[in-house]
Structures are given as structure tokens and as C-alpha cells.
Amino acid sequence: MPTFVTPQTGDKQNWDVERFSGTIHPIVEQKARVGGQFKAATFTDAGTTALVTPPIGSGIVITDFIISIEKVTSGVLTVRFTDGTNNVDILVAQSTDAPVNLTFSPQGRWRGWEDARIDIIAAGNNVDGSASLGYYFISDVDVLPFAEWDALRG
Numbered sequence: 001m002p003t004f005v006t007p008q009t010g011d012k013q014n015w016d017v018e019r020f021s022g023t024i025h026p027i028v029e030q031k032a033r034v035g036g037q038f039k040a041a042t043f044t045d046a047g048t049t050a051l052v053t054p055p056i057g058s059g060i061v062i063t064d065f066i067i068s069i070e071k072v073t074s075g076v077l078t079v080r081f082t083d084g085t086n087n088v089d090i091l092v093a094q095s096t097d098a099p100v101n102l103t104f105s106p107q108g109r110w111r112g113w114e115d116a117r118i119d120i121i122a123a124g125n126n127v128d129g130s131a132s133l134g135y136y137f138i139s140d141v142d143v144l145p146f147a148e149w150d151a152l153r154g
Contacts, residue, residue: 076094
């Protein structure tokens with residue numbers, strides 16, 4: 001597969017050349033497929049875990065969630081964007097009456113603000129569960145301070 005360089009920016013572009021016709025097609029891939037990562041944590045007691053923390057000046061885009069909690073008395077699992085000052089709950093799952101098993105893949109650029117990490121907060125008696133999160137980081141060019149980010153949420 002040949003690699004070409006864009007003269008204006010110096011960026012490398014990947015292209016596919018068809019074997020018989022010689023037709024050239026650009027190869028385009030989603031950032032989540034190229035730079036995606038995942039983190040997972042298991043909970044057997046109440047507490048807060050900083051599941052994913054972005055590099056300073058960066059942000060996080062969520063690509064996938066997998067949450068599982070056993071039925072326990074007053075069990076709650078919260079997934080939260082936070083920078084230590086501002087908090088936005090993404091998901092609050094209560095497992096008081098039934099276990100919670102949830103998996104979804106958000107398609108709407110679920111991203112946090114600058115320096116916002118993702119915390120998992122387990123609360124209740126004998127909380128027993130796990131959380132897995134797919135994500136990728138965005139650079140300081142694409143990330144917003146909290147006030148601007150919050151204003152865009154409407």
C-alpha cells in the first residue's frame with residue numbers, strides 16, 4: 001500500500017491501488033478503530049475508582065460500555081465525568097431489585113471536557129460488579145474547557 005504525503009501539511013495519507021485497474025482509493029478509518037483502548041475494573045466493595053484519566057490538556061471520547069452488577073441491597077454504580085470540581089453523571093445503575101447487565105456503544109461523540117477523567121463510583125452494601133469502558137483520547141486542539149463544553153450540551 002503506497003503512502004503519499006500532503007504537501008501543505010506533511011501528513012501521511014494511505015491509499016489502496018487496485019491490482020488490475022490501477023485505480024487509487026484513499027483508506028479512511030475511524031479514530032476509535034485506530035487509537036481505541038479499553039479499561040476494566042471489578043468492584044466488590046463501595047468506593048471510587050478513577051477508571052480512565054486523560055493526559056493533561058486532553059479529553060476522552062467514550063466508544064463502548066459494558067456494565068454488570070449483581071443484585072444487592074441498595075447497590076448503585078455510577079459512571080461519571082469529573083475534573084475534581086465539575087461532575088457530570090453519565091450513568092447511574094441501581095441493582096436493588098434486580099441485577100444490571102448493560103452494554104452499549106454510543107455513536108454521538110460522547111466526549112468529556114479538558115482534563116475530565118472517568119470515575120466509577122460503587123455504593124451500597126456488598127456491591128459486586130464490573131465495568132469496562134472503550135475510549136480514545138482527543139488532543140488539546142479538539143477538547144474544550146468545562147464551561148464551553150457544558151454550554152454545548154444545551
